[in-house]
Amino acid sequence: xxxxxxxxxxxxxxxxxxxxxxxxxxxxxxxxxxxxxxxxxxxxxxxxxxxxxxxxxxxxxxxxxxxxxxxxxxxxxxxxxxxxxxxxxxxxxxxxxxxxxxxxxxxxxxxxx
Amino acid sequence: xxxxxxxxxxxxxxxxxxxxxxxxxxxxxxxxxxxxxxxxxxxxxxxxxxxxxxxxxxxxxxxxxxxxxxxxxxxxxxxxxxxxxxxxxxxxxxxxxxxxxxxxxxxxxxxxxx
Numbered sequence: 001x002x003x004x005x006x007x008x009x010x011x012x013x014x015x016x017x018x019x020x021x022x023x024x025x026x027x028x029x030x031x032x033x034x035x036x037x038x039x040x041x042x043x044x045x046x047x048x049x050x051x052x053x054x055x056x057x058x059x060x061x062x063x064x065x066x067x068x069x070x071x072x073x074x075x076x077x078x079x080x081x082x083x084x085x086x087x088x089x090x091x092x093x094x095x096x097x098x099x100x101x102x103x104x105x106x107x108x109x110x111x112x113x
Numbered sequence: 114x115x116x117x118x119x120x121x122x123x124x125x126x127x128x129x130x131x132x133x134x135x136x137x138x139x140x141x142x143x144x145x146x147x148x149x150x151x152x153x154x155x156x157x158x159x160x161x162x163x164x165x166x167x168x169x170x171x172x173x174x175x176x177x178x179x180x181x182x183x184x185x186x187x188x189x190x191x192x193x194x195x196x197x198x199x200x201x202x203x204x205x206x207x208x209x210x211x212x213x214x215x216x217x218x219x220x221x222x223x224x225x226x227x
Contacts, residue, residue, distance in 0.1 A: 042217040
């Protein structure tokens with residue numbers, strides 16, 4: 001089955017710890033995206049990558065970091081510098097091109113206490 | 114001012130009702146318009162996709178785009194309890210450095226009761 005996988009589904013961390021969220025896709029998509037979703041708010045773009053070894057900041061990149069060493073993988077690290085890390089994190093991918101739809105993974109709910 | 118505005122609701126309707134969901138936007142460069150459906154604690158799934166102005170129908174769902182008014186709509190006919198979800202509008206520009214980037218509304222929470 002083709003799709004996007006995110007792991008784990010639920011993640012708990014203590015304040016001050018870095019944590020890495022996994023995102024893998026086997027759709028052969030060039031572009032990948034990370035979003036954050038908070039209650040009552042839409043999706044806010046954290047980082048996106050249109051090609052391997054290249055990525056751009058989105059609207060709320062502070063306190064986050066990414067890497068894109070492989071086409072299939074786009075891990076997101078939530079660092080201790082992120083002031084309000086508790087949220088629902090969604091990964092998406094799309095074919096290269098401005099008209100291509102984004103397909104989403106199931107999400108990871110991160111809780112930091 | 115946000116680029117994409119969407120009333121968050123909540124919206125509650127009886128089964129069989131016609132549902133109208135709407136978004137407005139300010140960026141005239143938006144050309145691609147999408148509606149996503151998101152069930153609780155799940156990732157969004159693409160429901161409808163339209164380019165430029167006009168209507169598109171798929172079963173009980175109809176998407177409308179009015180670029181002159183910068184207004185898009187999603188209509189759900191004969192609504193079912195299984196339609197209960199949050200509906201997110203999204204749109205993207207043509208060309209430029211933001212290739213492929215989507216701009217989302219806040220989402221409208223819909224409940225269809227039997």
